[in-house]
Amino acid sequence: MSVSLAGSALAQASASPVPEIAGSAAFQAAKAHLASDFDRTVRDIVTLTEIPAPPFQEAARGEAYREMLAAHGLSEVTIDAEGNVMGLRRGAGPAGGPVVVVSAHLDTVFPAGTDVKVRREGTRLMAPGVGDDTRSLAVLLAYARALDAAKIETEKDILFVGTVGEEGQGDLRGVRHFFSQGPYKDRVAAFFSFDGSDPTRVVTGAVGSKRYRATFRGPGGHSFGAFGIVNPMAAMARATADLYEVEVPASPKTTYSASVTGGGVSVNSIPAEVFTEYDMRSESPEALADLEAKLLAIFEKAVAEENAARSTSQGEISLDLRKIGDRPAGGTPLEAPLVRDVAAAITEMGYEPKFNASSTDANIPMSLGIPAVTVGSGGSGGRAHALDEWIDVEPVETVRGMSVGLLAILAAAGMD
Numbered sequence: 001m002s003v004s005l006a007g008s009a010l011a012q013a014s015a016s017p018v019p020e021i022a023g024s025a026a027f028q029a030a031k032a033h034l035a036s037d038f039d040r041t042v043r044d045i046v047t048l049t050e051i052p053a054p055p056f057q058e059a060a061r062g063e064a065y066r067e068m069l070a071a072h073g074l075s076e077v078t079i080d081a082e083g084n085v086m087g088l089r090r091g092a093g094p095a096g097g098p099v100v101v102v103s104a105h106l107d108t109v110f111p112a113g114t115d116v117k118v119r120r121e122g123t124r125l126m127a128p129g130v131g132d133d134t135r136s137l138a139v140l141l142a143y144a145r146a147l148d149a150a151k152i153e154t155e156k157d158i159l160f161v162g163t164v165g166e167e168g169q170g171d172l173r174g175v176r177h178f179f180s181q182g183p184y185k186d187r188v189a190a191f192f193s194f195d196g197s198d199p200t201r202v203v204t205g206a207v208g209s210k211r212y213r214a215t216f217r218g219p220g221g222h223s224f225g226a227f228g229i230v231n232p233m234a235a236m237a238r239a240t241a242d243l244y245e246v247e248v249p250a251s252p253k254t255t256y257s258a259s260v261t262g263g264g265v266s267v268n269s270i271p272a273e274v275f276t277e278y279d280m281r282s283e284s285p286e287a288l289a290d291l292e293a294k295l296l297a298i299f300e301k302a303v304a305e306e307n308a309a310r311s312t313s314q315g316e317i318s319l320d321l322r323k324i325g326d327r328p329a330g331g332t333p334l335e336a337p338l339v340r341d342v343a344a345a346i347t348e349m350g351y352e353p354k355f356n357a358s359s360t361d362a363n364i365p366m367s368l369g370i371p372a373v374t375v376g377s378g379g380s381g382g383r384a385h386a387l388d389e390w391i392d393v394e395p396v397e398t399v400r401g402m403s404v405g406l407l408a409i410l411a412a413a414g415m416d
Helices: 007-011 018-022 025-036 038-049 059-071 130-149 173-181 232-243 285-309 337-348 363-367 395-413
Strands: 075-079 085-089 099-105 119-121 124-126 157-163 188-194 201-206 208-217 254-263 273-282 318-327 354-358 372-375 380-382 390-392
Touching (some): 025 038, 025 130, 038 124, 038 130, 059 085, 059 130, 059 157, 099 130, 099 395, 130 157, 130 188, 130 380, 130 390, 130 395, 157 395, 173 363, 188 395, 208 232, 208 285, 232 273
Parallel strands (some): 099 188, 188 372, 201 354
Antiparallel strands (some): 208 273, 254 273
16 A cells, blocks of 8 residues: 555644754764764674574574674663563653664574575675565664764663564564563554665554464375265365455455465375465454454354265364464554654655555554554665565665664654
């Protein structure tokens, strides 16, 4: 979804502190430091990319990131029980006051054993995970250095966070833990997820998802000798076919997919067990809940119909349903001050903001009504989630893109 800034959001543009911050000597000094320090940022990207962080195996990269945060003089540097890494840059306000969270995720989609050695060709870096989301982790460190170099004191505390479990079946477990059990969960005034490169992209809508692994079981038997008994594959096929007859709204965009399947033991056997994994997504919590209810009814109907269609003399079809993903939908209104200021920062740096919906770490705070956005950390890249993933680290354009995030953070945290 892409929309333009309009209505009340546009009317509020003049109220944004961004132009004043952008013109200040302090911000100009911070921006200059991003440029003079850029080689170190590139080295950090390479260092972190070459530490594998497969799903549920982010510990090694997390420990390296903890050491990096500590080396930057942040306080309360820690790794929480879920594996999130965080460090606090104190503001001028009282201890225990509101915090602005700036985050990027530690995990990648690539399994253990993937070659993550970075190759460089000119200004292009190539490696699995280099852009999603390792560049952003390094950019957060660059922001901390730039703030210190420019001697900027913010009104609110800024919490730098490397989260775990953003990708796939990680199911946002890191940020979910942060907002349910973490020590800062009740102090967050604004939440930034830096994910990907494009500095013009602003995610204000959280695409929710429900994911199930449906395992159909039956007695099984010889394909010739036991012919006529119930077959779990027939029930599974019926359920999948019926799902694809469901009409879903185009707006809010709502989708479904039968994505992974398997089971059985041989071509001449009626399987005793088969499975399929199903994915449902929507920008609307209500539409997602409606689709989920329809899928659950489809499962129940498919099992009943197969048990009625064939012999159950050796046993009936049963269903084992396991939820493997549950990401809440939500959103931050376009007229919210946080969105207004991010849009102003993008415009101030000479870009045009593009608003859309996606599934990111920001889903959780959005679903809780906490102002949150996901933005790119600057520069360009491509082939995310592919082995030939790449980013461009040409310094001039990349620093311009990085400056968007720093400017937006200062607007949210306030300059003392």
